[in-house]
Amino acid sequence: MAKTRALSNLAIEQLKPRAVRYEKSDGGAAGLFLVVHPSGIKSWVFRFRSPVERDEVGQRAPKKLTLGPLALTPSPAQPQIGHPLTPSQARMLATAAAEDVRRGIDPTHVRRQEKAEAKREAVRDNTIDAAMIEFLKRYKGRKRQGLRESTRLLTAHYFGLKADPEKPGEWGTTGNGVLGKWSGRPLASITKHDAIVLLDALVDSGRGVTANRTLTTLKTFFDWCVDRDMREASPVASLDAVARETERERKLTAAELVAAWKVADREGYPFGCLVQGLILLGQRRDELRELPRTELDLHGTSIVLDDGSRWNEPLWTIPKERTKNGREHLVPLSPQAVALLKSLPTIKGKGLLFTTTGETPISGLSKAKKRFDEAMLAELRKSDANAQFEPWTLHDLRRTFYSGLQALGFSIEIAEACVNHSSGAIRGVARVYARHKYLREKTQAFTAWARYVDDLVNSRPASNVFPFQREQA
Missing domain, CATH: 1.10.150 (DNA polymerase; domain 1)
Incomplete structure (x- = not known):
C-alpha cells in the first residue's frame, strides 16, 4: 500500500467544503488529519487508540485530539494546541502526541488537565x-x-x-x-x-x-x-441572616414634619429640596433623586384616560424601568409640588433635577442627613428646650405620607395607588386598570396632603381634613 504523502499548501487550498465535514489524511505524521468543515474552515486533529481506555469489546478505544485551526502563514511563536497551526507545526504536535501514546499516556487526558490548570490559574489571578x-x-x-x-x-x-x-x-x-x-x-x-x-x-x-x-x-x-464558571461554589450559600430585623413603623409627628420642612427650606438645593419633594410626593427616595425632567409634565398636557376622557393636570410619569415593582406609575402633582419642581435650577448635562454635576444624581446623602438632623433638633428646641426625636430615615417620609393619606380619610386602595405598592388592596387584574382608574382620586389625595402640610407649616388650621398624627406630649 502506497504511503500517504504529506499535504502541500496547494493540495490544502484545493480541498473544497462539502455538505458534510470530511477528513483528509496527512502523511507527514502518523494519525494526523485535516478536517474540512461545511463552512470552509479547516482544522487539524490527531487520531489514535488510547493506551489507557478500552471500548465495549475490550480493545484500545479510538480517540481524537483536536490540535487547532489551519494556518498557512507561519507564526514565530512555539506551536501550541488550540492555536492556529501550519502543516509543519501540526505535524510537530502530532508527533509529540504519538510519542505520549507510545509511552502509555493518553494525550486527551493531558490536554484536559492542562485546560483545568489554566482555568484554576485564571481564577486564582482574578481578584x-x-x-x-x-x-x-x-x-x-x-x-x-x-x-x-x-x-x-x-x-x-x-x-x-x-x-x-x-x-x-x-x-x-x-x-x-x-x-x-x-x-x-x-x-x-x-x-x-x-x-x-x-x-x-x-x-x-x-x-x-x-x-x-x-x-x-x-x-x-x-x-x-x-x-459564569468563575467559582465552583458560593461560600455564603448556607449562611442565614445574621441579625434580627423588625419592620420599621417610624412616622414623623406633626411637629417633626414642620421642623423638617423649615430646615429643608433653609438648606435649599439640592438636599433640602429633595426632602421637601419626598414630603409632598411620598415616592421612593431614588425615584425622586434620579428624576429627569423628561418624566415631568408641569403644564398639564392633555392625555386620554382609559375611559376615553381627557386629563389636563400636571403629572409625573415614572417609567416601569425606574420603579421597584416594574410598573409605570403616574404621580399627580399638587400646586405645591409644581411650585417646588419649577424652582429647581437647570444644570446642563443629562437633564437631572437633583444633581451638582449634571451627569449623576446627588450623592453624600448620609452626611447631609446628619447635618440636617442637627438643624432639625435645634428647630424643635425653639419651642421645647428638652425636645428629642427618634432617628428617622428619608424612607420614613414615605411611610408618613402613606399613613397620613389614610388619616385624611382616603381608602387603603387610594393610598396604595399613590405610592405604587405592589401588594395589598389592589390585586390581580385590577392592577392593570388602576393606572388611570384612580388618577382622579390620587389627585385629590396628593392635593389634600400638600394642603395639609402647607397648613401645618404656616400654622393654619387644617380645614375639612383629619390631622394624621398629633405631636406627642
Whole structure:
C-alpha cells in the first residue's frame, strides 16, 4: 500500500467544503488529519487508540485530539494546541502526541488537565475587586431585565465601590464595605469563614441591618460567579441572616414634619429640596433623586384616560424601568409640588433635577442627613428646650405620607395607588386598570396632603381634613 504523502499548501487550498465535514489524511505524521468543515474552515486533529481506555469489546478505544485551526502563514511563536497551526507545526504536535501514546499516556487526558490548570490559574489571578466590577457591568437581575441605576449604586455601596464621575462605567474603591476587608484577594480565596468574620464585625458595630443586606448582596454576587464558571461554589450559600430585623413603623409627628420642612427650606438645593419633594410626593427616595425632567409634565398636557376622557393636570410619569415593582406609575402633582419642581435650577448635562454635576444624581446623602438632623433638633428646641426625636430615615417620609393619606380619610386602595405598592388592596387584574382608574382620586389625595402640610407649616388650621398624627406630649 502506497504511503500517504504529506499535504502541500496547494493540495490544502484545493480541498473544497462539502455538505458534510470530511477528513483528509496527512502523511507527514502518523494519525494526523485535516478536517474540512461545511463552512470552509479547516482544522487539524490527531487520531489514535488510547493506551489507557478500552471500548465495549475490550480493545484500545479510538480517540481524537483536536490540535487547532489551519494556518498557512507561519507564526514565530512555539506551536501550541488550540492555536492556529501550519502543516509543519501540526505535524510537530502530532508527533509529540504519538510519542505520549507510545509511552502509555493518553494525550486527551493531558490536554484536559492542562485546560483545568489554566482555568484554576485564571481564577486564582482574578481578584474579587475585578469580579465585583464585572458584576456591576453585566448583572441583569433575576428577571434579566437589567438593574435600576439606584440598585446598582446601592450594590456598589455594599461592595465598597463608587462610580467615577470623570469616567463613566469606571469604578473606584471607597475603603469601606466588602472590599474594605477583601480588596486585592483572589476571588477563589474567599471562604465561608471570611464571610462570617465580615458579617460578625458589622453586627458587633451595631449595623445588623447592613450585615443582612451585605449578605444578601454577596449571595447574589457569588451565585452569579458560579453561573459564569468563575467559582465552583458560593461560600455564603448556607449562611442565614445574621441579625434580627423588625419592620420599621417610624412616622414623623406633626411637629417633626414642620421642623423638617423649615430646615429643608433653609438648606435649599439640592438636599433640602429633595426632602421637601419626598414630603409632598411620598415616592421612593431614588425615584425622586434620579428624576429627569423628561418624566415631568408641569403644564398639564392633555392625555386620554382609559375611559376615553381627557386629563389636563400636571403629572409625573415614572417609567416601569425606574420603579421597584416594574410598573409605570403616574404621580399627580399638587400646586405645591409644581411650585417646588419649577424652582429647581437647570444644570446642563443629562437633564437631572437633583444633581451638582449634571451627569449623576446627588450623592453624600448620609452626611447631609446628619447635618440636617442637627438643624432639625435645634428647630424643635425653639419651642421645647428638652425636645428629642427618634432617628428617622428619608424612607420614613414615605411611610408618613402613606399613613397620613389614610388619616385624611382616603381608602387603603387610594393610598396604595399613590405610592405604587405592589401588594395589598389592589390585586390581580385590577392592577392593570388602576393606572388611570384612580388618577382622579390620587389627585385629590396628593392635593389634600400638600394642603395639609402647607397648613401645618404656616400654622393654619387644617380645614375639612383629619390631622394624621398629633405631636406627642
